[in-house]
Amino acid sequence: MEFSDFGNKLSQHSGILQLMDDISRPLPPGVKAKPLGGGNPARVREAERVYREELERLLQDGDKFEDVIAHYDSPQGRVGFLRTAADFFRKEYSWDITEENVALTNGSQSAMFYLFNLFSGKTGKEVKKILFPLMPEYIGYADQGIESGTFCSIPSKCVYYDDRTFKYTLDTDAVRKYLEEHDDIGAMAVSRPTNPSGNVLRDSEIRTLAALSHEYSIPLIIDNAYGLPFPDIVFCDDAAPIWNEDIILSMSLSKVGLPSIRTGIVIAKKEIIKAVGNINAIAALATGSFGPVLAEDLLRTGKLTSISQNAIRPFYKAKADKTEGYIRKYFEGTDYYFHKIEGSIFCWIYLPSLTIPTLDFYSILMKDGVVTVPGEYFFFPEENGGYPHEHYDKCLRLNYSGDDELVEEGIRIISEKYREYSR
């Protein structure tokens, strides 16, 4: 038996596989898990109550439930939801869109997979690439290219502050120069808020990227999985929702607390949406109906955005503040920095004095039940076994959405081990 190149590329070990495995892998007997890995969102009771009410309403509405489960939706997604979403964004943000500008996917992870491969790989005589202009970026993208060598990236710039925080910023000159010197870029892509760092690209940075996209006639893919208007896990002001025809906006219902219903929403110009729907037909026939059924009225009535603003964002903001407190308390006296927590559900900690790569540090922490994600996976593509960024093997990503006591205990253990493995 022999796998194809496609088979080998997509079935090899990957960071995202390890991360998803870690979520469910049992630890050694007697070791209590401190789960700071993975990307699972928290259970936010107020939001869950609303989803339960919606489902109960569906169950009590004649045979609507049976009607939902008995039919495939269209490959572009549930038509009623597409209309509702287009109306919502047209009304709220004056985006010039109709249902032909909206497609659903089985999660935004699938959406990104489709989009990356729509715009990279063999294209006529050329091989096109996706440019990630702000490395580190989401681990889940790193292995999504079907063909090898179709991703390229620009290391972020980094500003350090006196209070042990730092912030990644766009190296605009480097991005511009890269585009000037390479005519094989098929699209640019960023997550906003950024997974893993919790950075939020400001409106001005997004406008710069969108203008470059326009100039070079390539789409700017913005992965808005944590962004506005839902789930709205954004803690800074100057970061408004944005869409125009140069932008492909990918959204998700996962981080409002619905990861299991696998619903991604793509907003883009019509040709792109048509292509996404057609890929859905080939890859999956249709998208799941439960997400759009559960969320349609919530979106129409503004409830989804109000839950996001009034329950989800405050919930994560409180968690972020506590996490910052734990880090300051336990790392005091060590050489540490953490990225300003501007959004997402992660804290990204930089340990400059670490004597071993974070891949090894991660394994040491695992023995004590502290599950994290080592930083190396978020820097890609690697060149000669590494990546040209001083943070490459010195960062850990911590998901702070879990139980406070376990987050605190995990951070305490990380700080102890850091002392042991410091220069």
Ligand SMILES: Cc1ncc(COP(=O)(O)O)c(C=O)c1O
């Ligand atoms: C930046 C980012 N994009 C996409 C996804 C995928 O989310 P889903 O497929 O559940 O919509 C995640 C999940 O953690 C993420 O962090």
